[in-house]
Amino acid sequence: MKVGIIGCGAIASRAHIPSYRRSGADVVAVCDINIERAKQLADRFNLSLVYSDYHELLESNVELVSICTPPQTHASIAIDAAKMGKHVLVEKPMATNLEDAERIVRECEANNTKLCVMHEYRFTPCIQEAKGRISRGRLGEILSLEMTAHATFPMRWSDSTWLYDRWGMLDDVGVHFLDILSFLTESYPKRVWTVARDITGKMGFFNYIQAIIELANSCVAYLDLSWIAGSYEWTVRAFGTAGKLDIDVRNNHLAELHGTITPLDEIGATLRKSSRTMNAVLTKRYFKGALAYYDIVIGSYLQSIARSEPPPVGPEDGKRVVQFLQAIKQAAP
Numbered sequence: 001m002k003v004g005i006i007g008c009g010a011i012a013s014r015a016h017i018p019s020y021r022r023s024g025a026d027v028v029a030v031c032d033i034n035i036e037r038a039k040q041l042a043d044r045f046n047l048s049l050v051y052s053d054y055h056e057l058l059e060s061n062v063e064l065v066s067i068c069t070p071p072q073t074h075a076s077i078a079i080d081a082a083k084m085g086k087h088v089l090v091e092k093p094m095a096t097n098l099e100d101a102e103r104i105v106r107e108c109e110a111n112n113t114k115l116c117v118m119h120e121y122r123f124t125p126c127i128q129e130a131k132g133r134i135s136r137g138r139l140g141e142i143l144s145l146e147m148t149a150h151a152t153f154p155m156r157w158s159d160s161t162w163l164y165d166r167w168g169m170l171d172d173v174g175v176h177f178l179d180i181l182s183f184l185t186e187s188y189p190k191r192v193w194t195v196a197r198d199i200t201g202k203m204g205f206f207n208y209i210q211a212i213i214e215l216a217n218s219c220v221a222y223l224d225l226s227w228i229a230g231s232y233e234w235t236v237r238a239f240g241t242a243g244k245l246d247i248d249v250r251n252n253h254l255a256e257l258h259g260t261i262t263p264l265d266e267i268g269a270t271l272r273k274s275s276r277t278m279n280a281v282l283t284k285r286y287f288k289g290a291l292a293y294y295d296i297v298i299g300s301y302l303q304s305i306a307r308s309e310p311p312p313v314g315p316e317d318g319k320r321v322v323q324f325l326q327a328i329k330q331a332a333p
Contacts, residue, residue, distance in 0.1 A: 001025045001302055002061055004086075006054045006077055007068030008032035008041040010158040011091060016066045017045055019294040023302050025064070031057040058084040064305070067091060070162035071171050075100035078115070082107040087114045087305055089298070093175045093325055094318035101322040105315040116301045116311035117318030119179040120293040126254040127180055130238065130245050133256060134184055139240025142185060145221040146237040147177040150229040164205050167196075167329055174209065174225050176290075178324040180236060180249070181223075182317065187215040189324050194331040199228055211328045223328075252276065 003025050005012050012030070020027050029049035032038035042050045051057045054077055058065070064087040067077050075095045078088050088108060094117045095101040108115040121127065134142060151173060154163055163172050191214040196206040209225040234250040243258035246269070253276055255269040300312035 001305065002063050003027045004029040004031065004049075004057045004060065004062035004065045005041075005068060006031045006057060006065055007070075007091075008034070008038045009068060009160055012066070012068040013041055013044065015291050015294040016068060016089075016298070017041075019298040020066075022295055023299040025298075025302055029057050029060055029062055055080065058086060063087060064089065070160065071096050072162070075104055078104045079107045082111045082113045082115075085111055085113060087116075089116045089118060089301060090318075091118045092179070092318075093117075093171060093322055094315075095322050096171070096325070098319065098322050098326050101319045105319065108315070114301075114305050114311055115315050115318075116297070116304075117313045117315075117321075118294075118297060119176075119183075119313045119317065119321065120290050120297050121176045121249065122179055122183045122313070123293040123296045124249055124252055124290070126247050126249065126252045127183065127236075129254050130236075130247055131184055133245065134238065134240075138243065138256065139238060139245065140242030142217075142219050142238060142240045144219060144239045145181060145184070146224075146235075146239075147181065147221065148224045148233050148235045149173050149177055150224070150226045150231055150233045152232070153227050164203070166205050168205055169207060169225055169227055170196075170209055170325065170328065173227075174223065174328075175321060175325065177223060177225075177236070179317070179321045181213070181221050182320045182324065184236075184238065185215055185217060185219055185221075187217040187219060188320060189327040190214045190216045192327045192331040194328050194333075196332045209328075211331070213324070213327070248273065 003020050005016055005027060008030050017027050030038050030041050030047055031051040031054045033052055035052040038050050049060060058081055065081045067074055067090040069077060071093055074090050078090050081088050094104060162168060193212045196209045198206060199208050207227045211223045213221040236247040236249060238245040243256060246255045253273040257265060297312050304311045
């Protein structure tokens, strides 16, 4: 499978190209409107085809494209790629509004190209385990979820300016938790209440966002996003009629609790978390974070093309996340 990369920023160099190569695909071309950045990436990975116009890349012999550009560009590139008969892997979110997401899906279906959306956090082992326990009914009926994503500004990760657009934090960080919400509940937003603020009054974008989401299945979710909180936390708590799950996403830990929680329960959970975290540190998996799950998505996606099977994160998964994003933005005063 010959692959072209559109967008040569951090995620392309740290995740997409290495994962394609480990999965046996042949990355043959890169493209970026900043041609010098594209050349630097090509030199780093010894690639010969370099473009500044993605239309030229689509004219080449690539069979699949990875779209690693800012979210507002995803729809136009994905649609053009599908029209050229290319399979499409698009970074999250697949689009910035539901209309564009549906246009992407229609174009891929019309041209018989396979679409996959990069929502890698759902493949974190603790999220997969949570999904299994919820599906087996261990929590009974899910009543509510609390999702907290407090982090620092992503300057060390990327110099991309779109991260600091008005809704950049929601499109960058929030989208991960909205996909987890979608994955665990398999439901859609019914009503949403949103508070989005620039706490400093000087940054020009939302750096603190809270949303209460009533889902179609009657579950209620609370999302708390921040780039200015004084602590780092990536957690999900799922409450059901028969128990609850405490999920530490960043540290890949899950604790299932029922009835009254005793100090012994808390000590046991802490010891299991410490043991798992130490093992991850010693094996260096801990420092890869979510990058470790790109291999799962990309490897499974390539297999799905070869075997004519559904992709690991399909069009409906991507559309559902966009629906959550759009509902949250529209509910802001």
